[in-house]
Structure formats: C-alpha cells, structure tokens
Amino acid sequence: MIQFEHVSKRFVTGAKAVEAVKDVSLHIPRGAIAGIIGFSGAGKSTLARCVNLLERPTSGRVVVGGVDLTGLGPAQLRRRREKIGMIFQQFNLFQSRTVYGNVAYPLRRRGISRQARAEKVSRLLDLVGLADKAGAYPSQLSGGQKQRVAIARALANDPEVLISDEATSALDPQTTRSILHLLQELNRTLGITIVVITHEMSVVKEICDRVFVMDGGQIVERGPVFQVFSFPQQAITRGFVDGTSALARLQELLRDPSHPLRLGPEDYLIRLRYLDHSATEALISHVSRSYGVDVNILLGDIELIDGKALGGLVVIVRGTHEQVSGALQHLSQRNVSAEVISHG
Amino acid sequence: MAEWLRPIIPDVVERSDQLWEALVETLQMVGIAGGISVLLGIPFGVLLFTTKRGGILQNRPVHFLLSKFCDVFRSIPYILLAMLLLGLSRLVVGTAIGVKGAIIPLLFGTIPYLGRLTENALAEVPAGMVEAAQAIGSSPLEIIWRVYLKEAIPGIARGVTITLVSLVNFTTLAGVLGAGGLGNFAVMYGHSRNMPDIIVVSILIILALVSLIQAVGTLIARRATH
Ligand SMILES: Nc1ncnc2c1ncn2[C@@H]1O[C@H](COP(=O)(O)OP(=O)(O)OP(=O)(O)O)[C@@H](O)[C@H]1O
Ligand SMILES: [Mg+2]
Numbered sequence: 001m002i003q004f005e006h007v008s009k010r011f012v013t014g015a016k017a018v019e020a021v022k023d024v025s026l027h028i029p030r031g032a033i034a035g036i037i038g039f040s041g042a043g044k045s046t047l048a049r050c051v052n053l054l055e056r057p058t059s060g061r062v063v064v065g066g067v068d069l070t071g072l073g074p075a076q077l078r079r080r081r082e083k084i085g086m087i088f089q090q091f092n093l094f095q096s097r098t099v100y101g102n103v104a105y106p107l108r109r110r111g112i113s114r115q116a117r118a119e120k121v122s123r124l125l126d127l128v129g130l131a132d133k134a135g136a137y138p139s140q141l142s143g144g145q146k147q148r149v150a151i152a153r154a155l156a157n158d159p160e161v162l163i164s165d166e167a168t169s170a171l172d173p174q175t176t177r178s179i180l181h182l183l184q185e186l187n188r189t190l191g192i193t194i195v196v197i198t199h200e201m202s203v204v205k206e207i208c209d210r211v212f213v214m215d216g217g218q219i220v221e222r223g224p225v226f227q228v229f230s231f232p233q234q235a236i237t238r239g240f241v242d243g244t245s246a247l248a249r250l251q252e253l254l255r256d257p258s259h260p261l262r263l264g265p266e267d268y269l270i271r272l273r274y275l276d277h278s279a280t281e282a283l284i285s286h287v288s289r290s291y292g293v294d295v296n297i298l299l300g301d302i303e304l305i306d307g308k309a310l311g312g313l314v315v316i317v318r319g320t321h322e323q324v325s326g327a328l329q330h331l332s333q334r335n336v337s338a339e340v341i342s343h344g
Numbered sequence: 345m346a347e348w349l350r351p352i353i354p355d356v357v358e359r360s361d362q363l364w365e366a367l368v369e370t371l372q373m374v375g376i377a378g379g380i381s382v383l384l385g386i387p388f389g390v391l392l393f394t395t396k397r398g399g400i401l402q403n404r405p406v407h408f409l410l411s412k413f414c415d416v417f418r419s420i421p422y423i424l425l426a427m428l429l430l431g432l433s434r435l436v437v438g439t440a441i442g443v444k445g446a447i448i449p450l451l452f453g454t455i456p457y458l459g460r461l462t463e464n465a466l467a468e469v470p471a472g473m474v475e476a477a478q479a480i481g482s483s484p485l486e487i488i489w490r491v492y493l494k495e496a497i498p499g500i501a502r503g504v505t506i507t508l509v510s511l512v513n514f515t516t517l518a519g520v521l522g523a524g525g526l527g528n529f530a531v532m533y534g535h536s537r538n539m540p541d542i543i544v545v546s547i548l549i550i551l552a553l554v555s556l557i558q559a560v561g562t563l564i565a566r567r568a569t570h
Contacts, residue, residue, distance in 0.1 A: 052479055074483075081481040092472035096495050096570055105490070106480045137570040150476075157480070 001030040001161060001193040002051060007060030009046050009217075020046040021057070022217040028210075030160075033187050033194045035204035035225065037240060038214030044197045047214065048165050051195065052084040053077060065160055082106070085154030085192075089166035091146040093138040099125070099149050100134040106156040124152040128182065144175035151182065155190075162186070165197045180206045201240045205229070205305050213237045226305050230275050266318050268343040270328070273312040274302060275335045283334055284313075291327040293319035314341075355539035363542075366519075366529035367549060372443045373515040373525055374553070377450040378508050385455045385507065386500060389462020390488055400474065400484045414456040422453050423517050430521065446515070446523035453514045458507040465499025466492050497568035505561025509554050516550070526550060 009021040020043040028034045038044050049055035050062055053069050062069045069080055093102050103121045112120075125131045128148040138146055147167055154162060164183065168176040184207045187194050196208060204211050204225055211228050213221040213236060220234045232238040263269055288295045295315050302311035317324050328338040350357045392414065394400050395407035417425065429449040430440040439445040469492055477491045493500070519527025526546045534543035 054475060054478060078481040078483060081479060084479070086476070086479040088472060088476065090470075090472050092470070092476035094473060094476075094491065094495065096497065096568065105477075108490070139570055153476075153480070 001032070001065060002026075002028040002195065003061075003063040004047075004050070005061040005063070007047075007050055007057045007062060009043075009050060009055055010058045019217050021050065023060075024217075024219055026212060026219060026222070028193060028195065030193055031187070031191050032210060033184065033196065033208050035196045035198060035208035035211040036214055037198055037201065037204050037211060039199060039236075042214040043217040044199075044214055045165055046217075048086075048163050048195060048197045051161070051163055052081050052086060054086075082157040083160050085157070085159035085162040087147065087150045087154050087162070087164050087167045089169045091138070091143075091150045091170075093146055093149055093153070095138055097137075098134065099130060099136050099138070099141070102138070102149055103152045103156055105153060120156065121152075124155055127155070127186075128152045142175075143171050144179060147171065147175075147179050148182070151179075151186075155186070155192075159192060161193045161195065163195045163197070166199070167196075168203060169198070169200070176203070177206065183207060201229075205303065213240070226308050226310060229305065230273065230310050263316065263343060264318070266320065268317045268319075268324050269314070269341045270317050271312060271314050271339045271341055272331065273337045273339070274310065275337060283331070283336065284315075287327045287330055291319065291323050291330070293317050293323050293327050353541040353545055355533065355541050356545045359533065359542070362529060362533075363545070366524065366526045366546075369443050369523070370512075370515055370519075370525035370527075370550075370553075373446055373450060373518065373523065374508065374511055376443070377447050377454065377515075378511055380447070380451055381454040381458055381507060381511065382504055384451070385458030386462050386493075386504075388455055388459035389503075390466065390492070392459050393463040393466040393492075394484070394488065400487055410459075414459055417452055417456040418460070422514055423521075425449065425452060426514075426518055426521055441522040442524055446518040446521075446525075450511065450514050450518060454507050454511050457510065458503055461503030461506060462496075462500055465496040465503055468499050469495045498565040501561050501565040501568065505557060505565075508557045508561075512550060512554055512557070 004024050004026045007021060007024045008019065011018045011020055022043075024047060036044050036047060046055055050057050051064065053062065057070065060070070064080065064084060067080060069077060072080060094105065097105065100121055103124050104117055107117045107120060122131065122134070125134060128151050130145060130148050130152070133141065133145065133149075138149065141149065150167075151162075162183070168179050171179065180203060183194055183196070186192050187207075194207075196203060198204060208225050210223065211225045212219045213228065213234065215234070215236045221228055221232070221237045228237060229241050232241050284295055284297070287293065295317055297313055297315050299314040300311075301313075304310070317327065319327070328340075331338050347357075356363060388410070391401075392407065392410050395403040395410065397404070397407075399407075420428075426446075426449040429452055430445065433445045433448040434440045436448055437444050473491055473495060474487060477487050482490065515523070515525050516527025516530070519525040519529070520531050522528070526549060530543050530546035533539045534541075534546065
C-alpha cells in the first residue's frame with residue numbers, strides 16, 4: 001500500500017543542512033497497522049509527511065496505492081491526498097467551524113448534495129461516538145473528543161491510508177487507549193492501512209502489527225512488533241523495550257552494591273524471556289519438579305502483544321550446575337530463552 | 345434645526361444646511377472609499393501574505409513588489425500623499441475636487457494599510473490548520489477562501505475597523521484639500537471665521553461616526569470568535 005524507495009529529505013536553513021530522513025526504503029502492506037517509533041528529532045514526522053508529500057523528498061520515490069506520488073502534478077496530487085487521511089498531535093481542527101462543519105469540510109468540493117453530505121457526516125460522527133456534538137465548536141470539546149472529530153474528518157473522503165502523527169501524545173493514558181482502539185476498529189472494519197507515529201512503546205504494543213524503529217533519519221530496525229521487541233538488535237530498540245519494563249528496574253537494583261540481594265553458592269540469577277508460550281506457571285513448576293531445583297520468582301513482567309506473551313521473569317534458581325543447566329535446556333526447548341545474569 | 349439650540353450653538357444652527365451637506369459628503373467618502381478599500385485591501389493583504397516565503401503561493405518578486413508598495417505609501421504623511429495624488433485623480437476620474445476627486449487619494453491611504461492589517465490577521469491562523477487542509481487535498485485557492493479568510497474573520501474585522509477609523513481621519517484632511525465634507529466645513533467656518541461651536545459640533549459628529557464603526561466592528565469580531 002505504501003512503498004518508499006530510497007527516500008531522503010534534507011532541510012537547508014541558511015548554512016546548515018539537516019538530513020531528517022536518510023535513504024529510507026520500506027513497504028507497508030494494505031490493511032497493516034504499522035508503527036514508526038523513535039526519539040524526538042529522529043525524523044518520524046518528516047517521514048510521515050513524505051507519505052502524502054506534505055514534505056517533498058529531496059530524492060527517492062513514494063508510491064501509495066500503486067501510484068508514484070512523486071511523479072504527479074499538483075492537481076493530481078491533491079486528488080490522491082484525499083485518499084490519505086492524516087491526524088495530528090494538536091488536532092488541527094478548524095476553530096471557526098462546528099464539529100459538523102469540520103467533518104463536512106472535505107466533502108464540500110465533491111458534487112454531492114447537501115442531504116447526502118449531512119447523512120455522511122452523521123454516519124461519521126456516529127462512528128467516532130460524537131453524534132450529540134455536531135453543533136459544538138472545537139473549543140468546547142475535550143482533547144479526546146477533538147481527536148475523534150479529527151478522525152471523522154480524516155475519514156470523510158474514504159481514505160485507504162490513515163497517518164497518525166503523535167495523535168495521542170497530548171492525551172491521558174485512558175483517552176489514549178480509547179483513541180487507539182478506535183483506530184484499530186477502523187482498521188478492522190474499513191480495512192484502512194494505518195501508520196502510527198509515536199515515541200511511546202506502549203502505543204506500538206497496543207495496536208501495531210509491525211514496527212519501524214527510527215534513529216537519526218534512518219530505519220535501524222523493522223519487523224513484526226513481537227519479533228522486534230522480543231529480540232531487539234539495536235541498542236535504541238532495547239532502550240525502548242527496557243524503558244517500559246519492570247526488568248529494567250530490577251537491573252538497576254542489581255547494579256546497586258548495597259542491595260541485600262545476595263546469591264548463595266548454588267544460586268543462579270536468571271532472566272527468562274517468553275517468546276511464545278503463555279503457560280508460564282506450569283512450566284516453572286514442571287522444571288522445578290523434574291530437575292530438583294528451587295525457583296524463586298523475583299519479578300514477572302509479561303505482556304500480551306499481538307496475542308502473544310512477551311516479557312519474562314527474573315528468578316533465582318537454586319541447584320547444582322548440572323541441575324540448573326538441565327532445567328535451562330528444557331526451558332529453551334519450550335521457547336523460553338534463559339540468560340544467567342550472575343551466580344554466587 | 346431646532347430653535348432651542350440657537351442660543352447654544354448659533355453658528356451651527358445658522359448653517360445647518362451646509363452642515364448636513366458636509367455630513368453627507370463625509371459619509372459618501374467613507375462609504376465609497378471604505379467599500380472599495382475592503383474589496384481591494386483584503387485581497388491585497390491575502391496576496392501579501394500568501395506570496396511570502398513559505399506561503400502557499402510563494403513568489404519572491406511579487407511579494408517584494410507588493411511589500412515595497414505598501415511601505416512607501418504607508419510612510420508618506422497622508423496630507424502630502426493626497427496632494428501628490430490629486431494629479432492622478434484628475435487623470436483617472438477627471439477631477440481633483442469634491443467627493444469624486446478625493447476617492448483615489450483616500451484609497452492610496454487605506455489599501456496598503458488594510459493590506460498589512462489583513463496580512464497580520466492571516467498570520468494568526470495556526471499553520472497546523474493549513475497543513476490539515478493540505479492533507480485533505482484542498483487547493484491553494486480553497487485554503488485561502490475556506491481556511492485563511494474564514495478563520496481570520498475576527499482579525500480582519502478588527503483590521504477593517506481600524507482602517508475605516510483612519511479613513512474618517514483622512515477624509516477630514518482631504519476636506520482641507522477641497523474634497524468637502526466635515527473637515528472642510530470645520531476649517532472653512534470654525535477655523536477661518538472663528539466659530540468654535542462649529543468645530544465642536546463637527547468633532548462630536550465625527551466621534552459618533554467613529555464610535556459607530558468601532559461598535560459594529562467589535563460586534564462582528566466577537567460574533568465570529570468561537
Ligand atoms: N521544516 C524544517 N526545516 C528545517 N529542519 C527541519 C524541518 N522539519 C524538521 N526539521 C529537522 O529534521 C529533524 C527531524 O525532525 P522531525 O520533526 O521529523 O522529528 P520527529 O522524529 O518527528 O521528532 P518529534 O518526536 O520531536 O516530533 C530535526 O532535526 C528537525 O530539526
Ligand atoms: Mg514529530
């Protein structure tokens with residue numbers, strides 16, 4: 001659906017040049033929910049704005065829905081943009097128009113009757129759950145409601161693609177979830193391909209099926225969310241994963257020499273990562289019984305991503321070297337990777 | 345005019361016909377020049393704003409010319425500008441005096457002014473809104489009409505108000521140069537023949553006119569703010 005071929009974008013301001021996007025090639029298939037994650041200044045917004053050519057790449061090709069946008073004239077490009085909806089962190093609603101007026105805005109140009117327009121707007125407002133707010137002005141709405149209006153407006157032209165640039169970054173966690181679930185529902189019911197730009201790992205985990213990690217204008221890591229976050233290859237990706245997990249806090253504790261967590265001669269501090277299974281408890285007690293080791297669970301941090309368990313446990317396993325390595329071998333056969341952090 | 349006013353403002357009552365005529369001339373000048381100023385000044389401001397660097401109709405040479413035009417005409421004191429332009433007026437409308445002769449010099453005072461004020465009003469429209477409209481697929485003309493002008497109504501209304509108030513001011517100066525109106529009336533009788541009541545009454549009428557313009561402008565601006 002969306003294809004970038006060697007896309008670069010350079011900004012020149014005075015004597016300084018910033019390469020905001022560097023030679024990015026990517027493909028997002030129809031119906032996907034793709035996340036683009038990175039720290040501030042990584043080039044995420046610039047990349048997103050290249051999808052509808054709000055930002056024209058310095059070089060490279062942008063193909064959306066089989067059409068090379070970079071080769072289109074202004075009028076043709078505008079027609080294509082109608083099929084690429086976009087929502088923003090600051091909502092960007094028209095302040096002088098009511099909710100109805102905002103959602104109707106994209107429909108004015110097309111030769112449809114006032115009646116058909118009214119029906120379409122009310123259908124869209126129903127979809128985002130704001131049927132009762134048609135007459136309100138944006139200044140009278142909460143942040144979550146504003147973003148719902150923006151979503152309805154972005155859907156008015158029946159887009160094939162929806163780009164969300166930090167659309168939930170100004171919202172509280174609960175509202176964020178409700179907006180993300182709305183996006184997910186739109187993806188399921190309307191088949192819209194969604195690109196979610198964010199700097200929050202939790203957003204990607206919540207709804208994305210694939211993720212692109214951006215750093216310094218480049219995509220440094222990519223793949224299914226589950227895979228990227230369970231086997232992070234790059235330091236920056238590990239940063240995103242650890243930054244949100246309790247395991248990171250435990251590691252801090254362990255680095256603290258004054259902490260009373262002392263390991264005895266037969267104690268192994270082990271970190272288990274679940275890559276697949278969710279039957280965690282049974283597996284632990286099974287290992288404990290079969291290999292004669294004591295397992296003390298210090299910390300559990302398991303999340304469901306994409307319907308799979310991701311995360312792990314930090315445990316102290318007490319036993320002889322043979323017992324422990326047997327247990328670990330068994331675990332690895334069950335798709336649980338084990339890493340010995342230290343032993344006494 | 346009412347006889348009971350005669351002891352208070354004798355000269356005004358004596359010349360009530362001329363006063364009425366002067367008022368009509370002032371209203372004509374403000375009405376005609378004001379109308380044309382709005383029709384030309386707002387598009388002028390739109391061009392000034394949109395041809396700027398980074399604007400949706402970015403065009404360096406056009407912007408440079410419009411901008412210089414503005415600065416030149418805005419920096420010349422109005423009375424001198426009006427004198428300078430009387431020749432042009434004679435050429436275009438065939439006369440340099442009366443209401444008809446005053447219109448062109450008045451326009452050169454107001455259009456660059458309203459142009460700058462409109463430019464400022466449009467600059468207040470958040471860039472994000474324009475970006476949203478572009479993402480929706482709006483053309484530059486559509487963005488001007490349906491985003492910039494619509495969102496900037498309060499600012500433009502304030503700009504038009506300020507322009508009309510200075511237009512009233514300009515008409516009195518034009519009056520001195522032979523355009524008639526209340527300015528001329530006040531100078532001819534009040535100043536030259538030392539009739540202070542005429543000056544006071546002229547001022548009061550102009551004050552009322554300005555207040556009316558202000559009130560209407562403020563009302564429109566408030567109505568359009570959401
Ligand atoms: N119009 C512009 N002119 C000049 N430089 C720009 C422009 N837009 C972006 N940049 C630069 O490009 C780089 C990437 O910016 P971008 O906004 O894409 O980052 P981002 O990943 O979206 O960051 P954030 O999370 O803060 O939104 C930054 O160094 C920024 O300063
Ligand atoms: Mg950004």
